Amino acid sequence: MVGEVFLDENIIGMSDRLSPEAPVPVLYNSKCKKHLGGAANVAKNISSLGGDVSLLTLIGNDKAGETVKLMLQESNVNLIEINIFSEVTIRKIRFIANQQHLLRHDIETKIDLNSSNYFANYLYEISNDFDVIVISDYNKGLLQAIKTEKLKLLVGSKPIYIDSKSCAEDLIKGATIYKPNRPELDYICEKCITQGLDTKEKIDYVMNKYNLPKLLLTLGDNGMILATKVNSEITLETLPVHKKDVYDVTGAGDTVISVLAFCVSLGMSVLDSSKKANYIASKCVSVLGNYTATKEDLKEASELTIFTNGCFDILHIGHVKLLESCKALGGKVIVGLNSDKSVKKLKGEERPFNNVQARKELLENLKVVDQVIVFEEETPYELIKKIQPDIIVKGGDYQKEDIIGKDIVEEKGGRVEIFPFVGNYSTTLLAKKIKGNE
16 A cells, blocks of 8 residues: 555534634534544555555654554554655644534645655565555655556556546556546546547546556446446446435545455456445445445445346346346346236236246346346235345336335335436337337
């Protein structure tokens, strides 16, 4: 783990009046909670997930630096000793009242180029001692001399993950996976080109400019996009957001890169690792202050159950897109399939066109479907009650309050997701079209 570290200090109290001296809240009954921030937070997350992690950074020869060292030791993170110091240990002091941020006071100085050169050379010397390298750049000057392409020549096929706020070309080039957010992607494109590009074109531009094999774009409330380049073709996989109430976005990006790097190191695919990172990041923003990912979070992400249902009489692209959206949420996808008797009640005596055995086999042969369960009732309510899914997914123009099983899934802390239909595809329309051509 390589990058700048911070000492996050949250001064949390109550406020119910304004100061008579100025129109600002008065904070009282406050307590100070300290957390590891920056690359130290990433390292702490990896350690908590079960990784053996060492941290290369610069801290100040001061009280805050001693606090960081102690907290790293408590988190089972090995701090690599380097015989230079930064001028001060970076501190981010937040004042919070009634769960609202009032003010942030940053104590920091930029790290000079000489120190960065020394740091970069030290990294090159020790890089082959590690299996995975994660670089978190917070644009404080520490990493300005690092050239990832040079590092890549030294470590060979070992993965290098880059998360960079400076968007420095020397850092991004050579990355195995680059993880920008939307503003960072926009910044790179706006710096180099003038014409407006959509998100897909921006991803293509950055991946081609820096010759990146993979890019994971985080989009806040809109989830993530995983882009993969094979030869000259770039394909995108959209990962929908796991919606939760957002209280604090502090450290969300750190959570994503730590979970991603750890899961890939276990042999998981980048796609599956990204899904787990997406899920755990949603938990991160639902709590105040830095959230530390755990082994239980990984297990929870793996055991997530997604449910959808329907007749699936004539399988078409709309069905496939809906099921792909289910799988993109991560976890196990269970499809509730109406029996022949149930379809007749809902659609009329002429339906289904395909019997339940044929419909079930077709669905089971889709790689995005893990299990198909046939139900006899007109609605899947009893089936939902039995399997207790975490997420119910429906396609079309439903209102969430009309979704069967909404009460069951929400009672256990789950949710309902609605994805729009693709075009004008439906079994009824297809049947009419076929009959019209007879």
